[in-house]
Amino acid sequence: MTEGLLEGKSVKRSFFDAPEGVDGHLPHWYTEARTAAWKDYEEVPWPKRKHEAWRFADLKKLAFDDIVDAAEVDEAEGADLITRSVALEENAGRIIFANDRLIADPLLDAEFAQKGVIFKPLSQALVEDTDLVRLSFMQEPARLGSVKFAALHRARLRDGIFLYIPKDVSLSRSVEVFHWLSGENAAIFPHSLIVSGPGSSAAIAEYIASAGRQPGFCGGVTDLVAGENSRLTHVRTQNLSEQAHSLHVSSSLAADGANIRAFVLNLGCKWSRSESIARLSGEGAGTDMLAVCIPEDSQEMDMRTLQLHEKTHTTSNLLYKNALYDEARTIFAGLIMVEEGAQHTDAYQTCRNLLMSDQCEANSMPGLEINADQVKCSHGSTAGPITDDELFYLRARGIPESAARQLMTFGFVKGAVDGIGHDALEKVVLEKIDRRFRRILS
Amino acid sequence: MNTDTDAAASIDIDRDKGDFHYDVEYKHDAGRGLTEETIDYIAGVKGEDRWITDFRKRAFRIFEDKPMPTHWASEDLKAINFDEIRYYLSGGDAPKRSWEDVPDEMKETFERLGIPEQERKFLAGVEAQFDSEAAYSNIKAAVSDQGVIFVNSSEGLAKHPEIFRKWFGKVIPSGDNKFSALNSAVFSGGSFIYVPPGVKVKHPLQAYFRINAEQFGQFERTLIIVDEGAELTYMEGCTAPKFETTTLHSAVVELVAMKDAKIQYITVQNWSANVFNLVTKRGLAHENAEIRWIDCNIGSRLTMKYPGVIMKGRKARGEVISIALANDGQHQDTGAKMIHAADETTSNVVSKSISVGKGRSTYRGQVHIPKHLKGCKNNTECDALLINAASRTDTYPAITVRGNQHATQHEASVSQVSEEQIFYMQQRGLSQAEAISLSVNGFVNDLVREFPMEYSVELKRLIDLEMEGSVG
Numbered sequence: 001m002t003e004g005l006l007e008g009k010s011v012k013r014s015f016f017d018a019p020e021g022v023d024g025h026l027p028h029w030y031t032e033a034r035t036a037a038w039k040d041y042e043e044v045p046w047p048k049r050k051h052e053a054w055r056f057a058d059l060k061k062l063a064f065d066d067i068v069d070a071a072e073v074d075e076a077e078g079a080d081l082i083t084r085s086v087a088l089e090e091n092a093g094r095i096i097f098a099n100d101r102l103i104a105d106p107l108l109d110a111e112f113a114q115k116g117v118i119f120k121p122l123s124q125a126l127v128e129d130t131d132l133v134r135l136s137f138m139q140e141p142a143r144l145g146s147v148k149f150a151a152l153h154r155a156r157l158r159d160g161i162f163l164y165i166p167k168d169v170s171l172s173r174s175v176e177v178f179h180w181l182s183g184e185n186a187a188i189f190p191h192s193l194i195v196s197g198p199g200s201s202a203a204i205a206e207y208i209a210s211a212g213r214q215p216g217f218c219g220g221v222t223d224l225v226a227g228e229n230s231r232l233t234h235v236r237t238q239n240l241s242e243q244a245h246s247l248h249v250s251s252s253l254a255a256d257g258a259n260i261r262a263f264v265l266n267l268g269c270k271w272s273r274s275e276s277i278a279r280l281s282g283e284g285a286g287t288d289m290l291a292v293c294i295p296e297d298s299q300e301m302d303m304r305t306l307q308l309h310e311k312t313h314t315t316s317n318l319l320y321k322n323a324l325y326d327e328a329r330t331i332f333a334g335l336i337m338v339e340e341g342a343q344h345t346d347a348y349q350t351c352r353n354l355l356m357s358d359q360c361e362a363n364s365m366p367g368l369e370i371n372a373d374q375v376k377c378s379h380g381s382t383a384g385p386i387t388d389d390e391l392f393y394l395r396a397r398g399i400p401e402s403a404a405r406q407l408m409t410f411g412f413v414k415g416a417v418d419g420i421g422h423d424a425l426e427k428v429v430l431e432k433i434d435r436r437f438r439r440i441l442s
Numbered sequence: 443m444n445t446d447t448d449a450a451a452s453i454d455i456d457r458d459k460g461d462f463h464y465d466v467e468y469k470h471d472a473g474r475g476l477t478e479e480t481i482d483y484i485a486g487v488k489g490e491d492r493w494i495t496d497f498r499k500r501a502f503r504i505f506e507d508k509p510m511p512t513h514w515a516s517e518d519l520k521a522i523n524f525d526e527i528r529y530y531l532s533g534g535d536a537p538k539r540s541w542e543d544v545p546d547e548m549k550e551t552f553e554r555l556g557i558p559e560q561e562r563k564f565l566a567g568v569e570a571q572f573d574s575e576a577a578y579s580n581i582k583a584a585v586s587d588q589g590v591i592f593v594n595s596s597e598g599l600a601k602h603p604e605i606f607r608k609w610f611g612k613v614i615p616s617g618d619n620k621f622s623a624l625n626s627a628v629f630s631g632g633s634f635i636y637v638p639p640g641v642k643v644k645h646p647l648q649a650y651f652r653i654n655a656e657q658f659g660q661f662e663r664t665l666i667i668v669d670e671g672a673e674l675t676y677m678e679g680c681t682a683p684k685f686e687t688t689t690l691h692s693a694v695v696e697l698v699a700m701k702d703a704k705i706q707y708i709t710v711q712n713w714s715a716n717v718f719n720l721v722t723k724r725g726l727a728h729e730n731a732e733i734r735w736i737d738c739n740i741g742s743r744l745t746m747k748y749p750g751v752i753m754k755g756r757k758a759r760g761e762v763i764s765i766a767l768a769n770d771g772q773h774q775d776t777g778a779k780m781i782h783a784a785d786e787t788t789s790n791v792v793s794k795s796i797s798v799g800k801g802r803s804t805y806r807g808q809v810h811i812p813k814h815l816k817g818c819k820n821n822t823e824c825d826a827l828l829i830n831a832a833s834r835t836d837t838y839p840a841i842t843v844r845g846n847q848h849a850t851q852h853e854a855s856v857s858q859v860s861e862e863q864i865f866y867m868q869q870r871g872l873s874q875a876e877a878i879s880l881s882v883n884g885f886v887n888d889l890v891r892e893f894p895m896e897y898s899v900e901l902k903r904l905i906d907l908e909m910e911g912s913v914g
Contacts, residue, residue: 052514359813368837370856373828377856381841384849392493
């Protein structure tokens, strides 16, 4: 299929032909909601610059006129992508998609499968575990501006993963998901739904990357639903081509005593936007929201976040670190919202921008809306270069200036990576960051 | 919760001081509602030049075209009924120069506001706006001898057009926002000040504004030009009587600091709780000039005020120091706007807000540093104190920095009156009310110190006095 999918600002109707081969047996509730989502997509107006949720965003870059449905990759490319799908030294399971289609059999250690862990393609889970999926599937509204694109995702979704950890089961090793985008102007809509039962724990890594250097579009959704006293760690790395566009909407929901850590690494895309909502809906729930963005050239990285405290004794901690090169632009818009009655809330939000060129631009909108009085909240936002003092210190110890700069920058972003609190995952992320810095310097 | 009520009562301040009203017969009254005829009427009464009337009418059309900014601002703005507002009222007499000429009933009003008392002290000049026109204005000989012009806006436009026309509406264009357009269409009253090069005005100049007619919007327009190397401190304090229906106050204040000049503009706003206070304030700082806005908002139903500084010349400095207190039914939506437009410019914003009862305070800020510049710095700190469970506070800053030659930092925190502090003070024999009062005063103390002495005393008293009597 090479026909333009998104003509001008609306998607052509032909694009809505159901993805072949996955439809006939899907549950009715799912296909019905998909039809409704298409209607929503068409009805919701295109974002405007005046809209607060899109302030500072370069909407000109959002146009994705030439996007086409991603075609199946051929066998040779599939085989190549499988060999490239390596990250952790050991995992508990992995699933590999290219253009939203499985290219290898999903793996899950028998040990965990026996304990009732479900880790399978969403298309399969929709049929086999339909009630479980239905409970949590896209239940959180896209509150941060992308209602239209969440509807597009819902309408165009072909596949993704479903991970379910039963009560009191703990996944001692992480599971991994690879999403490859391949082909000129191809569009993918990866979906991840992760549900943890009471007292369980799991860590999951999701790698989204381009197979080549062509333009394309990725409209992903990640939903984390943590049951009582469970712990979830989620790492997402975005390394799409410099020509690609990406718009990712993620949300997390934490029940009583649950703890969620979500980390995002943004490296690729000409234009990318990431909306992350952490909803603390249970007493004593906690969340860490972490991100590292390293844009160069004329990349724009737009991060919008919401820390929503609904119950008492909830904690949230956000740390976003951006290192900007060349003519790169970042936008950070974060909001801590403490609802009425959510007493004894601790909420922190920090966004730091390290400005590495005289052409880059950092925009920050750290916001607070506090409707309870027994709270400890603060936010901080900084933007500045590596100071001469810092460089002097390292140079005085014999480190050349360029190496000193690299060290400082690496140390700067590492602060956010450390928050993942999971050695193997941190190592994977740091390797990707290291490769990035080496490329920038060369 | 009992302590909540106590705390709310203890922190409530005395608004009754301004809560009185005398029937005044207005010689000129433009009636209710706003049309081109209203503008012709105002222009006619004032005998204005043609260009001013044209300026007003252009602004009126902008006002009509612009939508209410409710996509980001409070929905409460919709409660303003522009057709019910009286846009111009005036006694019609020329401003009085000596105290003896002022009508007795007005004198009594001023007496209760404490103006003569202030003058007896060391203030250099008093420009008290009574409704639309300045009913009393006086500058001590020493100040006018230095060549300082301190008159009301009509007089300034009529007598000194060569100075004022150059800057009038230049710092804040009529189309800046809906309310600056409204002000540009119907402005009357306000101060025009010019300080010649090198003159350092020792004592602060002062003006009091009052709203004294029901449903009467007050649209004063102030333009202050401080020439090269000169210095000025200007103070405005507001109290207004209470009325049943909403009252609109929408001022425009433009400051121009030429090379090496310094301007300090101090406001204590204590409108009664039915006033919409929608004010546009901005300063233009030339090379090595300094503009400081010191702003305290205690009264009004809704205040929207974001004093700004455009740092146009190298090494210009901008500062906003802001204290806001929001009680039941009040929304203090304040902030700062710092536009860096030259190298090595620095700006500083320190904002402290206190929300009491169901009060809501909001900080909105904008800092803009474009990429062709170097060596710009901004520091922003906002702290919010929440007194009761239903109190609310929001912070919405927006910071844009381009290039690696700058540094910005923004910090905000939200906290409550510390139980430990209160306990500690009660242990030493202070009542709960006194303890809370002391704690609140401590929270704002470092900013209150920035106000001139008599203002800081008054401010402390505002927070303090009422507390002492209110909790048994």
